[in-house]
Amino acid sequence: MTSSLIRETLYKPLYKPNQIICGTGQTVVATGWTVKESVAKHLQPYEYAGIGACYSPTRGISLLIRNLLANPFVRYLVVINATKEDRNAGAVECLIDFFRNGFELGLTDTGKQCWLIRSTATGYIDIEIPSEVLEQLRQSIEWVEAKTITDAVNKVKRLALREPIEPWSNPLTYDLATLEPTVLPGTRYGHRIEGRTIAETWVKIVHRIKTTGTIRPTLYDGQWQELIDLVAIVTDEPEQFYFPEPNYLPCDRTFINQYVSQILDDAPSIDGVKYTYGQRLRSHFGLDQIEQVIDKLSTDIDSARAVMSLWDVQDGEANNSPPCLNHIWVRVVDNELSLTATFRSNDMFSAWVANAMGLRALQKHILDQVCDRANHNLQMGALITISQSAHIYDDCWENADNLIQNQYKKLVAQRDYADPSGSFVINVQDDTIIVEHMTPGTGSVVNCYSGKSATGLCRQIAADCPALQVGHAMYLGSELQKAEVALLNKFLYTQDKALKSNSS
Known part of the structure; x- marks a missing residue:
């Protein structure tokens, strides 16, 4: 292949194509949690092959590797490791460790054979890809790490000045295992699930969605199983949060300690970095809505106006990633302070547990502040989430089935039939x-x-x-x-x- 033909080759990802900005260069940019458009706007299409996010080491790296194998003219990889979310998720560090440290035979969290990346973060590669092909990929692609958007852009531009390199292989593709769930008939709209803890409620949520949820296509080149308007009520979550032992939740205490600040604390607006819920609550609209709610309830404990909004009317037009959490309402009834949060779209398998724990921390913060300022003696009431689109993505279906098999049956067996109806x-x-x-x-x-x-x-x-x-x-x-x-x-x-x- 001549140099001119190499430069004219368009990157053609087989997986998640609508989530990748494609060009004709020889460099792929893995942006981690940095917004990919914030990188692409500084580059010309001939300078890069593809630009896309990498959120999860267990769900994203294997698809990225499959796309690289299908486009062997790509010879460079720039990995952006720039945000606190990148450090929390571990995906970009794990991707770098694949090229730096390699991989070994291992098992996924559902017990299936896979290639396990040698990294402090747990990352999987599909076992269908031969080990010798993965080794050839590691030796054929030159990778560099970038800590900022500017750093990444400069490195991509420098790589684009190099003479084109011949593809290291013919395009390589391998079958991808798929799972088609069995869906039972059920109510389409309006679902109520209650549990004492977030962990218990989550298991019930996953079971309900996987049992009766409708399978629909997503905007992210895949499918999800979805229920419309799912109300989840958590009644007795302990202050320091309950983590089962062994922990089957999709997050641990260390992650939650870091995540809570994304809801409670303000954050500066930085190009390429997604908003945080805390930024939307504290400063996005020019006032601190959390303080506003505390002041409102401190003055009028019976107020029904303790409302916080995260949806900006511009989000529907200009924002490629509008907030999933849109509305929070706090209410005091019979000396119990409850919090109700409305999500327009909610990843119930991977995100809801962290969402619920972050909101519970916000609920406790508001309660403590109202008690201190107005000398009230309040108790923690229920945490209620309303997930208008409550869904589980197809790449989590196997994990969800495994959770149901291992945990839901135990939960049902322990049920005491204490019914609020009497x-x-x-x-x-x-x-x-x-x-x-x-x-x-x-x-x-x-x-x-x-x-x-x-x-x-x-x-x-x-x-x-x-x-x-x-x-x-x-x-x-x-x-x-x-x-x-x-x-x-x-x-x-x-x-x-x-x-x-x-x-x-």
């Missing part, structure tokens, strides 16, 4: 089934049903108590059917016990 006591008296409905706290009787038909009683109770938990409702139906059998056959009925004949 409890029911069933008796058979004078040839009639009597059902008393009692409150969950004091056990006060609030309603009484009577009849001879289990079906008729179930319909009455369902009409009066539409929020009954599914497991509780199924239990109640089976007990009422047992009571009807006892009534028809003159058996002795005792709730939660086997039927006995009058003669025994």
Whole structure:
């Protein structure tokens, strides 16, 4: 291939093509968490082959390597390692370690064989790619690290001045394993999930989405499984957060300690660096909305105007990455301070846990400040998130299925059926089934049903108590059917016990 033909070769990524800015040079720029457009605007298309983000070491590096194998005329790689998010995620450091340290045979977190990058960050490469091909790639591409956008741009421009180099191979492609989930019928809009901790609630969320979520295409060259308007309620998360042992959450305590500041603290606006939620709350609109809410509740503890907004009306037009978190509402009822957050779009597998813990920290900060300033004695109430598009990306489906297999069954087995709708006591008296409905706290009787038909009683109770938990409702139906059998056959009925004949 001649030098002129090399310069005219357009980078053609096979994976995530719509997420990559393509050119005709011989340098790929992996921007990490730096906004790719902030790099591209300083370069000409002939100076680079492709410019794209690299967020995750377990989900992104293998696809980047596949794209490099499919475009062997690429001979240089500039890796931008510039932001706090890069340090937290570890993707760019892991990518560098692939070229610096190599890889070895290992297992993914779901137990499948893979090539494991020798790095402090856990990074996977698909096992379908032969090791000798990966070694050839490592030897054929020259990589450099950049700490700023300016540094990256200068390095790309210097590399573009070099004489073109022949491709190191013919284009190489390998089959990519795919997973197609089984979807059960379910409600399309409006879902409610409650748990004591963020961890418990998350497992329930993942199970609900993977069971009944609709599969739809995304804007990111893939698919996701989605529920519309999912309300998640966390009632009793401890102040220092609960991390299970062993930790099956998609983040650890160190990451959360760093992430919380992205919600609580302001951050300067820097070219190429994405906004933080803290910046949107503290300064984006010219005032500190967190302080505004604290002042509002300190003055009027019953106020329903403790509102914070992160959506800018310009986001729908000019922003390539508008905030997912749009609206926060804080309310005090019966000395409990609750916080409700609305997300227009929410990655429930990889991001929701960190989102929830960050919001819980914000909730605690507001509570402490209101108590200090206005001498109130408030308790932490529920954290509620409303995820308008609650989804799991296809590259996490296998991990989600593994979580459900290992954790959801344990969660269901431990369930005690304590229902906020109350409890029911069933008796058979004078040839009639009597059902008393009692409150969950004091056990006060609030309603009484009577009849001879289990079906008729179930319909009455369902009409009066539409929020009954599914497991509780199924239990109640089976007990009422047992009571009807006892009534028809003159058996002795005792709730939660086997039927006995009058003669025994």
